[in-house]
Amino acid sequence: MKQATPSADDTRRFRQASQWLGQLDADVAAELAAAGGDLALLIDRDGVIRDVASGEEDELELRQWLGRQWADTVTDEGRVKVAEMLASPSGAAARWRQVTHPATGHDIPVRYRVVKLANGATLAIGRDERILARLQQRLLQVQQSLERDYLRLRQAESRYRLLFEMTAEPMLIVDAASLRIREINPAASRILTGSGNLPGQPLVAQVNAEHRDRLIAFLGAAGTGNSIAPVRIELARSGEEVALSARLFRQQGEGYFLVGLATDRDSALQPEERLTLDLVERLPDAFVLTDSALTVVSANSAFSELVHAATVEQLVGRPLGDFLGRPGIDLDLIRAQVGEHGVARNVATIARGIDGGQEEVEVSAVRTGDGHAHYAFTMRLVARRLRDLPPVTRDLPRSVEQLTDLVGRMPLKDIVRESTDLIERLCIEAALNYTSNNRASAAEILGLSRQSLYSKLHRHGMARMDDTDAAAE
Incomplete structure (x- = not known):
């Protein structure tokens, strides 16, 4: 059984x-x-x-x-x-x-x-269970610390990869043992092949056969850690001569070369010109250069960050209106001000990101005077500017709370008239601020004739001497 x-x-x-x-x-x-x-x-x-x-x-x-x-x-x-x-x-x-x-x-x-x-x-x-609870708490704290360190590592990696991709200098990362390309940025891809299919390929295959021994000897000397002058080599694909520099670094026990390429086109720039381009790239405010049709020709990193683009190359060739201002209003107003005064200063508008977000900005613009006109725009976040403004000292108009306190002490028609005056004055002030004190543009935005706007400015005590003369006309 x-x-x-x-x-x-x-x-x-x-x-x-x-x-x-x-x-x-x-x-x-x-x-x-x-x-x-x-x-x-x-x-x-x-x-x-x-x-x-x-x-x-x-x-x-x-x-x-x-x-x-x-x-x-x-x-x-x-x-x-x-x-x-x-x-x-x-x-x-x-x-x-x-x-x-x-x-x-x-x-x-x-x-x-x-x-x-x-x-x-x-x-x-x-x-x-107190000892076990303390151990669990310590384990949780260690896990949270590891997660924070991992997040910081990922953020640092993303920043350095973004810098590597966005830099205008052609750069490659080459395995020191096999001399094969591990990473390459877009600038180097354009010089070598015009495509990004180089990772995994030998670096010497991109060099003219007559210069390969020179390249191998140069990298061997750079691998000793000594700082040596760049070597001039000829590229296999285009036959262009470039100055190649290399510096050894180690990561997780493996050796890699950070290789830079400099072409004669780069050396043709004067030191002052290279300094100007570098300073524009480092500006904290966004900078955009467009052609006469307001199509993006170039921009700095601050602008790509403002519109949440990974690289500037994503923006080149696209209309500036895709990222700046309300369609059919702001850019036309800025272009009209530049045409009339030669410059537009601190026009309040919005910058729209690729992901759908938007930021309030102030835009200034100028135009070149040659036959092929180009526009240059600088943009500054309004939040940054507001932190620098001095406190307002002038007396503001009555608030809504002050107006409602008048109930029972004034007739309703008088309260309504005072409220209407308050709203009218605030709207006129907003229009003048939006157009950088351009009376004609402010009247157009408000849907008024110039004479009507001048009359209202005079009634609210906001008129200038030339406004009085214009109203008389």
């Missing part, structure tokens, strides 16, 4: 307990209870704690539980668990349940397992 497989509960018990433990005296049972956990509670039929055994330093505080209901010594969340443990029948499979005891200055989390005694009392054996 096939023997029955013992249950999981049976495997945790002695099979000959009655033979060897039947004469177990009280002192030995108490020792077993203390050895089974960090503390033990003897609880009578009514759920009252009659005795406590603990080897912890806070045993004196645990002694205060004597004579109290077990459920009264735990938090509200643990009362149900205590009731379920006390109500479990004798001989039922017991399991560990965790409750929390509030104590002076701290809480004591304890995992209990109860054993029903023959006289109807209950023995609760508990294990102090």
Whole structure:
């Protein structure tokens, strides 16, 4: 006959307990209870704690539980668990349940397992979980610290990769052992092949066969760590001669060369011209150069960051109206001001990002005077400018709260007239600020004739001397 497989509960018990433990005296049972956990509670039929055994330093505080209901010594969340443990029948499979005891200055989390005694009392054996809780807390803190370090590493990697991709200088990263190209930026791709399919290819294959030995010798010298002058080599694809520089660096035990290429086109620039281009690229304000049709020709990194573009190359050839101003209004107004005055200053508008976001900016613009006119725009975030403004000292018009306070002291028609004057003045001020104090453009935005605008300016005490003369005309 096939023997029955013992249950999981049976495997945790002695099979000959009655033979060897039947004469177990009280002192030995108490020792077993203390050895089974960090503390033990003897609880009578009514759920009252009659005795406590603990080897912890806070045993004196645990002694205060004597004579109290077990459920009264735990938090509200643990009362149900205590009731379920006390109500479990004798001989039922017991399991560990965790409750929390509030104590002076701290809480004591304890995992209990109860054993029903023959006289109807209950023995609760508990294990102090404070050490485990501290370990879990430290583990959580270490995990959070690792996640923060990983996030900072990813952000730094993204910044350096973005700089590597955006720099106008042709750059490559080459494996020092195999001399194969690992990374290449767009500027270097345009010089070597015009495509980005070079990673994994040997660097020497991009050089004229007659200059390959010179390149290998140069990289061998650069690998010693010495700073040596660039070597001039001829490219295999175009036959163009370039000045190649290299510097060794190590990452995770592997050696790599940071290789730079300089063409005669770069050296044709005067030092002052290169300095100007470098300063424009480093400007904190966004800079954009467009043709006469307001199509983007060039821009600096601040503009690509403003419109959330990864590289400037994504923006070249696209209409500036895709990123700046409200369609059909702002750019036309800026171009009209440049045509009339030669410059537009601090025109308030918005810059729209590729991802749909937008920022309030102030735009200034100029135009070249040659036959092939180009426009140059600078943009500054309004939030940055507002931080630098001095506090406003002039008296502002009445607020809405002040107007509502007039109810009961003035007739309604007088309150409405004063409210209308307030709104009219605020709108005129906003239009003048938006058009950089251009009266004609402000009148067009407000839908007024020039004479009507001058009349309202005079009525609100905002007119200038030339406004009075224009209104008379």
